[in-house]
Amino acid sequence: MMARPATIPIARADARSGAFEYVTTKKDELIGWARKFSLFPYPFVTACCAMEFMAVSSSPYDTDRFGAALPRFSPRQADLLMVVGTVTHKQAPILRKVYEQMCEPKWVMAFGVCATSGGFYQNYAAVQGIDRVIPVDVYIPGCPPRPEMVIDGIMQLQQKIATASHPILTERF
Amino acid sequence: MTQGTLDTLRERFSADGLPAEIALGTLVVHVAAPAMHAFAAKLKSESGFDMLLDVTAIDWPGRDPRFDVVWHFYSTHEHVRVRVKTAVTEGSPVVPSLTKLYGSAAFMERECHDMYGIAFDGNDDLRPILLYEGFVGHPLRKDYPKDREQPLVPYRTP
Numbered sequence: 599m600m601a602r603p604a605t606i607p608i609a610r611a612d613a614r615s616g617a618f619e620y621v622t623t624k625k626d627e628l629i630g631w632a633r634k635f636s637l638f639p640y641p642f643v644t645a646c647c648a649m650e651f652m653a654v655s656s657s658p659y660d661t662d663r664f665g666a667a668l669p670r671f672s673p674r675q676a677d678l679l680m681v682v683g684t685v686t687h688k689q690a691p692i693l694r695k696v697y698e699q700m701c702e703p704k705w706v707m708a709f710g711v712c713a714t715s716g717g718f719y720q721n722y723a724a725v726q727g728i729d730r731v732i733p734v735d736v737y738i739p740g741c742p743p744r745p746e747m748v749i750d751g752i753m754q755l756q757q758k759i760a761t762a763s764h765p766i767l768t769e770r771f
Numbered sequence: 772m773t774q775g776t777l778d779t780l781r782e783r784f785s786a787d788g789l790p791a792e793i794a795l796g797t798l799v800v801h802v803a804a805p806a807m808h809a810f811a812a813k814l815k816s817e818s819g820f821d822m823l824l825d826v827t828a829i830d831w832p833g834r835d836p837r838f839d840v841v842w843h844f845y846s847t848h849e850h851v852r853v854r855v856k857t858a859v860t861e862g863s864p865v866v867p868s869l870t871k872l873y874g875s876a877a878f879m880e881r882e883c884h885d886m887y888g889i890a891f892d893g894n895d896d897l898r899p900i901l902l903y904e905g906f907v908g909h910p911l912r913k914d915y916p917k918d919r920e921q922p923l924v925p926y927r928t929p
Contacts (some may be wrong), residue, residue, distance in 0.1 A: 647889045688903045690924045721917050722910050 629764040633677075633703065634756040635665035640697060641678030645683025647710040650742035656765040659745040664752050678755075679732075684712035685725045697732040703764070705735045705755060710742050730757060776849050780818060785812070796824045798853045804840075807857055807868035808893075815872055820844035820853060826880055828887040836860040840889055842869070859889065868897035870921035886911035 611703070641651060655661050666768075670676040673696045685693055697706070708728055711717040714737045718724035725731060735758060738751040777798045784791040789810075790801045802810045814820045824843040831837055836858040844853050857866055868891035869876040880891040881900040888909040891892060891897065903923060908915050 687920065687924075688923050690922065722915070722919050722921065725922070726920070729863070730922075731924050762927050 617693065625660060625766070626761075626762070629673070629766070630760040630762060633764070634660055634759040636665070637666035637678045637705075637752070637755075638668060638670045639678040639680045639707075640671070640673050640696070640700070641665055641669050641680050641682055642693060643680075643682040644685060644689060644713065645710075645714070647742045650745070651680070651682045651709065652747040658700045660747065661749070661752060664749070664756065666752055673697075674701060677704050679691045679706045680709050681706065681711040681713040681728050684719055685731070686719065686723050686729050687725055690725050690731050694727065694731050705759070706732055707736045707755065708737045709748065709751075711739050712741075714739055735771045755759075757760045773849075773851055776851050780851075780853065783818075794854075796853070798856045800853060800855050802855055802857055803835045804857045804859055804866045807855070808869065808872075810855070811844075811869050811872055814815060814844060814853070814855075818846070818853075822847055823875050824852070826869075826876060826883050828883055828889050828895075828911075830887065830911065830913045836888065838864055838889065840866050840883070854856065864888060865890045865892050867891070870894050883911070 614710055641648075643651060652657065655667065661667050666678065673679070677699060678699065679700060681693065697704075706728075707715045712719060712724065713728050716724045718741075720726070728734060736751045736755045738747050743751075777793055779797055781791045781793060781816050781845060784798075784800050800810075822845040824845050825841070827841050829839040829841060831839065838859050840857045842855045844855065845851075845852075852909070859866060866889060868880055870880065870891075870893060876891075877894065877896065878900060880889075880894050881897055883889050883912055884891065884897045885902045885910055892911075898904075902910070904922050905923070908919075910917070
């Protein structure tokens with residue numbers, strides 16, 4: 599588990615001093631703050647973890663408190679791909695396509711032990727962890743994970759977003 | 772009543788020269804592969820087994836013939852089940868298709884073809900149903916390593 603700093607660092611440790619760097623880090627901080635509270639999840643729900651996803655997204659656990667409440671059922675409108683459940687090899691091309699349809703910036707959450715590592719499906723049919731197909735930002739183990747674990751995962755992802763660099767213009771826009 | 776029905780059926784099948792016994796409360800009949808379609812037609816029309824519940828197979832590694840193809844029929848009038856087994860060899864795992872008699876056979880025969888490589892003569896649509904195009908082998912055969920993956924998406928390089 600990642601140790602959380604008490605406050606959000608203004609500058610990255612490797613940042614040089616200077617007015618431009620100061621403005622850039624302030625910009626990163628501002629954009630990170632905005633993005634971490636407006637996660638639009640796309641639930642890629644394939645299996646029984648869906649029940650746990652419903653439990654965590656509705657009251658009393660309520661992911662709305664973290665700004666991650668409104669599921670978008672089009673990957674083009676979402677920036678958080680929540681892979682909830684077992685992904686089989688037959689399903690993997692679909693998952694890959696959904697991921698590629700999402701606009702930058704995008705993050706991926708592996709929800710539950712099957713999405714994380716294949717779980718107890720150590721066989722020919724299941725992908726042994728979705729990170730073999732798409733990059734993953736946060737893993738939540740558990741079969742199924744407790745709602746507290748999911749909320750912790752969302753908070754760690756928010757921490758990651760808040761402390762990340764947010765280039766407004768990239769070579770890919 | 773059920774037991775009486777099963778005994779009557781068993782005697783009827785035995786009179787036709789088919790080995791039949793009652794195992795764990797279910798009537799089991801052994802039929803040769805070429806006679807299967809005619810037997811199922813008779814089962815449906817004369818004995819009232821109007822529902823096909825399951826088509827599956829059993830792999831007996833080391834035994835010759837290697838596979839048993841297993842059908843389960845149910846009679847909605849008598850409320851009894853009958854299990855029909857046919858032994859087929861590894862070299863020619865072919866049994867007649869029952870799709871002309873029971874519509875439910877189509878998907879189950881496809882699944883059995885996926886998992887065991889049993890060919891159903893008369894079923895023209897044996898495309899993969901649970902597996903995918905390009906999958907090599909039959910995963911429920913005992914000689915298929917259970918963790919041999921055949922990914923459709925190339926894995927990311929770490």
